[in-house]
Amino acid sequence: MSHFSIQIDHQNSQDVIRVHGEIDLHTCPDLHKTLSEQLAQGVAQFVLDLNQVHYLDSTGLGVIAHAARQLGEKQGHVHIITTQPQVLKIFDLSGLTKKNIIIHANLADVPA
Amino acid sequence: MSHFSIQIDHQNSQDVIRVHGEIDLHTCPDLHKTLSEQLAQGVAQFVLDLNQVHYLDSTGLGVIAHAARQLGEKQGHVHIITTQPQVLKIFDLSGLTKKNIIIHANLADVPA
Amino acid sequence: MPSPQRVQLSIPASAEFISVVRLAVSGVAARMNFTIEDIEDIKVALSEACTNAIQHAYQADAKGQIEIEFILHDASLEMIVQDHGKGFNTTENIKAEKSNSSPEDFGLGLGLVFIQSLMDEAEINSIKGKGTTLKMLKNLSTHAA
Amino acid sequence: MPSPQRVQLSIPASAEFISVVRLAVSGVAARMNFTIEDIEDIKVALSEACTNAIQHAYQADAKGQIEIEFILHDASLEMIVQDHGKGFNTTENIKAEKSNSSPEDFGLGLGLVFIQSLMDEAEINSIKGKGTTLKMLKNLSTHAA
Ligand SMILES: Nc1ncnc2c1ncn2[C@@H]1O[C@H](COP(=O)(O)OP(=O)(O)O)[C@@H](O)[C@H]1O
Ligand SMILES: Nc1ncnc2c1ncn2[C@@H]1O[C@H](COP(=O)(O)OP(=O)(O)O)[C@@H](O)[C@H]1O
Numbered sequence: 326m327s328h329f330s331i332q333i334d335h336q337n338s339q340d341v342i343r344v345h346g347e348i349d350l351h352t353c354p355d356l357h358k359t360l361s362e363q364l365a366q367g368v369a370q371f372v373l374d375l376n377q378v379h380y381l382d383s384t385g386l387g388v389i390a391h392a393a394r395q396l397g398e399k400q401g402h403v404h405i406i407t408t409q410p411q412v413l414k415i416f417d418l419s420g421l422t423k424k425n426i427i428i429h430a431n432l433a434d435v436p437a
Numbered sequence: 438m439s440h441f442s443i444q445i446d447h448q449n450s451q452d453v454i455r456v457h458g459e460i461d462l463h464t465c466p467d468l469h470k471t472l473s474e475q476l477a478q479g480v481a482q483f484v485l486d487l488n489q490v491h492y493l494d495s496t497g498l499g500v501i502a503h504a505a506r507q508l509g510e511k512q513g514h515v516h517i518i519t520t521q522p523q524v525l526k527i528f529d530l531s532g533l534t535k536k537n538i539i540i541h542a543n544l545a546d547v548p549a
Numbered sequence: 550m551p552s553p554q555r556v557q558l559s560i561p562a563s564a565e566f567i568s569v570v571r572l573a574v575s576g577v578a579a580r581m582n583f584t585i586e587d588i589e590d591i592k593v594a595l596s597e598a599c600t601n602a603i604q605h606a607y608q609a610d611a612k613g614q615i616e617i618e619f620i621l622h623d624a625s626l627e628m629i630v631q632d633h634g635k636g637f638n639t640t641e642n643i644k645a646e647k648s649n650s651s652p653e654d655f656g657l658g659l660g661l662v663f664i665q666s667l668m669d670e671a672e673i674n675s676i677k678g679k680g681t682t683l684k685m686l687k688n689l690s691t692h693a694a
Numbered sequence: 695m696p697s698p699q700r701v702q703l704s705i706p707a708s709a710e711f712i713s714v715v716r717l718a719v720s721g722v723a724a725r726m727n728f729t730i731e732d733i734e735d736i737k738v739a740l741s742e743a744c745t746n747a748i749q750h751a752y753q754a755d756a757k758g759q760i761e762i763e764f765i766l767h768d769a770s771l772e773m774i775v776q777d778h779g780k781g782f783n784t785t786e787n788i789k790a791e792k793s794n795s796s797p798e799d800f801g802l803g804l805g806l807v808f809i810q811s812l813m814d815e816a817e818i819n820s821i822k823g824k825g826t827t828l829k830m831l832k833n834l835s836t837h838a839a
Contacts, residue, residue, distance in 0.1 A: 347571075350600045351564035380571070380589075382596050383659040390657060411589040418666055419659055459716075462745045463709035492716070492734075494741050495804040502802055523734040530811055531804055555759075556714065557704040569701065569721035576714035614700075 331359050338437060340368065341406075345377040348385030356385065360392040371396065372435055375407040381415050390421055397425045404435045443471050450549060452480065453518075457489040460497030468497065472504040483508065484547055487519040493527050502533055509537045516547045556619040562603045562612045562632065567596050570617060574628070577619050581626060583689060590667040591626065591687050597660040598630040598683045604656070606634020606681060625669070625688045633680040639673050701764040707748045707757045707777065712741050715762060719773070722764050726771055728834060735812040736771065736832050742805040743775040743828045749801070751779020751826060770814070770833045778825040784818050 329346030342359060346352060363371065371392065375381070393403045403426045407413060416422055429435055441458030454471060458464060475483065483504060487493070505515045515538045519525060528534055541547055558573055560566035571592045578588045595617070602615045613633050620627040664671050670686035703718055705711035716737045723733045740762070747760045758778050765772040809816050815831035 347568060349564070349567050349571075349596055350603060351567060380592065382593050382600070383657060383663055384600055386659065387657050410586065411593075414586075414589070415593065415663075418663060419657070459713060461709070461712050461716075461741055462748060463712060492737065494738050494745070495802060495808055496745055498804065499802050522731065523738075526731075526734070527738065527808075530808060531802070554706045554708070554711075555704070556706070556711065557702070558718070559700070559702040561699045561701070563699070565725050566699075566701065566722075569718055569725070572717040572721040573703070573714055576717040580710050580714070 329355065331355060333359070337432065337435070339370075339372055339435075341372045341374050341432065343374040343377065347380035348378055348388075349380065349382055350384045353384045353388045357388045357391070360388065364392065364395055368401075369396075369399065370401045371403045372432070373403060373405050374432065375405055375412050376409065378407065378412055379409060381412045383415075383419075386415065386419050386421060389426065390419075390424075393421070393424065393426050401425070402427055404429060406430070406432055406435070441467065443467060445471070449544065449547070451482075451484055451547075453484045453486050453544065455486040455489065459492035460490055460500075461492065461494055462496045465496045465500045469500045469503070472500065476504065476507055480513075481508075481511065482513045483515045484544070485515060485517050486544065487517055487524050488521065490519070490524055491521060493524045495527075495531075498527065498531050498533060501538065502531075502536075505533070505536060505538050513537070514539055516541060518542070518544055518547070553623075554621040556621070558617040558619075559614050560599075560617070562607050562615050562634070564600075564603055567599045567603070570599055571596060574619065577621070578626060581621060581689060583626070583687070587687060587690065591628075594664045594667045594671075594685055594687075595628055595630070597663050598628075598685070601660050601683075602630065602632035602634065602681065605637065606632040608635075625686050628685045628687075629682065630685075631680065631682045636675040636677040636679055636681055638677065639675050698768075699766045701766070703762040703764075704759050705744075705762070707752050707760050707779075709745075709748055712744045712748070715744055716741060719764065722766070723771060726766060726834060728771070728832070732832060732835065736773070739809045739812045739816075739830055739832075740773055740775070742808050743773075743830070746805050746828075747775065747777035747779065747826065750782065751777040753780075770831050773830045773832075774827065775830075776825065776827045781820040781822040781824055781826055783822065784820050 329352040332343045334341045334343060344356060348356060389403060396403060405426060405428045407428065408430050416428060422428060441464040444455045446453045446455060456468060460468060501515060508515060517538060517540045520542050528540060534540060556577055558570060560570060574591055574595050575588055578591050599615055607613055616631040618629040664685060668685040669688045672684045675681040701722055703715060705715060719736055719740050720733055723736050744760055752758055761776040763774040809830060813830040814833045817829045820826040
């Protein structure tokens with residue numbers, strides 16, 4: 326079975342948070358912990374690579390939206406990198422991308 | 438979900454039967470049909486590529502053993518190509534490889 | 550007319566079993582020849598229903614089971630998710646209830662919205678103190694679609 | 695001592711549902727941190743048990759359900775497979791019964807052999823006319839092993 330893991334890579338002079346596996350009620354606390362730690366370190370924006378995430382539902386969205394709200398207080402953005410159809414569809418349905426959550430196909434498209 | 442399919446390729450001057458998917462009670466009738474057709478055409482040996490088979494149990498073994506028995510009447514062999522641990526273990530447990538069923542890691546190892 | 554085939558699943562109301570439910574339903578839906586996109590939609594809707602039962606139905610200390618039933622109709626998959634938890638008033642404004650929620654609750658109130666938009670039919674029945682039953686239906690898209 | 699968690703699954707006694715059972719148990723076993731090899735063994739043993747219920751328990755025209763229960767112990771996974779079919783005499787020489795089988799039956803009599811060699815414990819109870827219950831246990835291998 327695919328195990329869930331989160332890894333932080335320093336790339337293009339910023340931290341890229343790479344999630345691997347399915348984000349649901351069981352695994353979203355791990356994502357929450359990672360994002361909270363980054364927030365505590367005072368990062369100005371999040372880069373979240375979800376290309377290896379094949380499943381996302383409202384629980385994972387809740388964690389991402391919560392972090393986005395906190396970043397929003399300092400005009401920060403959450404950049405999501407994914408081309409996964411299921412993940413794109415969920416973000417689309419949620420309407421969250423109207424706020425400070427931006428979806429990109431490639432890491433190169435994320436502003437530094 | 439992985440779909441089940443069988444494909445016959447002509448390679449190294451013989452027919453190679455390539456199975457893709459899980460061989461169980463539900464899918465083994467398809468394998469039986471293919472092997473019966475080959476037997477009806479009078480082939481002298483079977484080359485069965487199971488490298489894309491990730492699951493095999495006694496139902497699939499039964500079909501292969503049945504065909505091997507018929508080939509055995511004319512001194513023919515069943516050559517199985519696989520490096521899949523689960524498939525190797527099942528053949529090993531069955532004791533069938535003591536008869537005219539031979540396992541190979543590569544197609545190149547099969548005598549023409 | 551033969552009655553439709555049924556698959557039943559019962560899991561503890563605990564987050565680690567939602568992935569088991571997704572695996573099972575992906576097998577059922579694949580056998581019915583749903584498209585990959587439809588299978589993904591079905592997995593989300595069913596996960597949302599289980600998530601609600603786990604998060605809202607039971608007290609943290611009294612976890613019960615969640616019963617899931619799949620009814621394989623000729624042209625649709627019916628899914629029924631049932632808990633024996635506290636139930637809720639489905640006619641109340643659910644959003645209003647959300648405003649009192651603790652800041653540590655990340656629920657966006659999207660679960661039922663997703664179920665409604667991803668499924669062809671969804672119906673919720675809840676009795677306070679008895680539990681909640683959610684019925685969902687996903688139609689097999691015809692080849693013309 | 696909390697009672698162990700249970701997952702229950704009920705499928706029609708029909709070949710296309712065995713893969714659904716394998717998907718479900720692979721999820722349960724992965725959550726228990728069984729090794730990949732153990733998960734494969736569990737899938738085979740459980741499939742053999744379901745195959746027997748489908749092939750031997752029910753008449754072709756009167757297909758019932760197969761009930762599967764997973765009991766998640768701390769150090770082992772218990773699996774119970776139950777059918778309500780014709781049952782059989784487990785003390786009779788099973789091989790002898792095989793000799794009358796039709797040439798179109800490819801059963802090698804390996805199903806129960808595989809179950810016994812892949813599981814740590816296996817126990818079969820069958821009552822003629824009532825059905826068969828197979829209990830299997832797979833231990834979590836300790837890290838020292
Ligand atoms: N099975 C259930 N048992 C009790 N209450 C429920 C159940 N399902 C939904 N609810 C109630 O309906 C509300 C809305 O659910 P939902 O749309 O999934 O959003 P969220 O879970 O994010 O709050 C929940 O907050 C809860 O009050
Ligand atoms: N659930 C069952 N209901 C009735 N008979 C069974 C059941 N399971 C096993 N049997 C009997 O036990 C025999 C041996 O089973 P098995 O070892 O799996 O080999 P095979 O299925 O290849 O015959 C079967 O042929 C059948 O007669």
